[in-house]
Amino acid sequence: PLVSMKEMLELAKEKSYGVGQFNLNNLEYAQAILQAAEEEKSPVILGVSEGAGRYMGGFKVVVAMVKSLMEEYGTTVPVAIHLDHGSSFEACAKAIHAGFTSVMIDASHGPFEENVAITSKVVELAHIHGVSVEAELGTVGGQEDDVVADGVIYADPKECQELVERTGIDCLAPALGSVHGPYKGEPNLGFKEMEEIGSAASVPLVLHGGTGIPTHDIKRAISYGTSKINVNTENQIAQTKAVREVLAEQPEQYDPRKYLGPGRDAIKATVVGKMREFGSSGQA
Numbered sequence: 001p002l003v004s005m006k007e008m009l010e011l012a013k014e015k016s017y018g019v020g021q022f023n024l025n026n027l028e029y030a031q032a033i034l035q036a037a038e039e040e041k042s043p044v045i046l047g048v049s050e051g052a053g054r055y056m057g058g059f060k061v062v063v064a065m066v067k068s069l070m071e072e073y074g075t076t077v078p079v080a081i082h083l084d085h086g087s088s089f090e091a092c093a094k095a096i097h098a099g100f101t102s103v104m105i106d107a108s109h110g111p112f113e114e115n116v117a118i119t120s121k122v123v124e125l126a127h128i129h130g131v132s133v134e135a136e137l138g139t140v141g142g143q144e145d146d147v148v149a150d151g152v153i154y155a156d157p158k159e160c161q162e163l164v165e166r167t168g169i170d171c172l173a174p175a176l177g178s179v180h181g182p183y184k185g186e187p188n189l190g191f192k193e194m195e196e197i198g199s200a201a202s203v204p205l206v207l208h209g210g211t212g213i214p215t216h217d218i219k220r221a222i223s224y225g226t227s228k229i230n231v232n233t234e235n236q237i238a239q240t241k242a243v244r245e246v247l248a249e250q251p252e253q254y255d256p257r258k259y260l261g262p263g264r265d266a267i268k269a270t271v272v273g274k275m276r277e278f279g280s281s282g283q284a
């Protein structure tokens with residue numbers, strides 16, 4: 001069923017595993033991720049950035065596509081449709097009214113008081129609709145659609161606690177050195193801060209920039225209260241590699257199903273691997 005992230009993440013925190021957020025880019029992503037979740041008996045979060053939402057034809061199209069696929073597949077595992085890095089109250093409201101079950105308001109780039117104010121407003125609307133809210137503090141490095149960071153700023157543990165208490169958010173993404181897109185070398189995550197934030201803040205934590213984070217870091221993050229791990233780039237790399245292979249072997253090929261199909265299989269295999277790594281397999 002289509003649900004918010006609230007219970008999904010609270011259960012994950014209690015039982016010490018991570019739920020993957022896998023971003024949608026088109027139909028094949030939705031198919032691959034929903035199939036992987038059902039086969040693995042894993043809860044799953046479908047992440048939709050504003051840019052990807054536009055690309056797929058708008059939030060309503062995304063919701064209709066996901067709902068029809070779930071009906072077709074007879075999906076039994078919990079699925080959330082989540083706005084990834086919502087840039088404004090308006091964007092969150094649009095997603096909520098289109099039927100998203102979860103939103104992220106990313107007001108981390110502005111002053112703290114502004115972040116509190118915008119996030120509170122989103123929480124107020126979202127909770128009326130039974131929609132969960134994720135907020136961010138600090139800056140995730142790298143680039144993702146319209147979100148460009150020019151430096152990595154670590155989240156402040158005191159501000160994290162205050163943001164949670166004053167806004168009533170359901171989960172928190174404290175930026176602690178993770179990066180969108182591939183890492184240059186090994187990631188250097190702020191585990192000291194993560195541990196502090198995880199025990200001070202009562203809500204589950206979110207780890208952005210999941211691509212390229214080694215398994216031992218994933219396990220450590222989960223042990224400090226991280227219950228949601230976002231992965232996008234890794235699926236894109238796997239898909240594109242598979243498409244390139246087909247086109248290199250068959251330069252005359254022009255049937256999109258012949259290369260997008262293997263691309264879809266590659267996404268599915270990547271997602272299955274992540275669900276096992278995060279420990280969410282068999283939890284739904």
Ligand code: G3H
Nearest residue numbers: 181208209211230232233
């Ligand atoms: O919000 C989505 C992510 O944080 C994905 O990061 O593309 O590095 O896996 P990634």
Ligand code: ZN
Nearest residue numbers: 140208209230
């Ligand atoms: Zn992110």
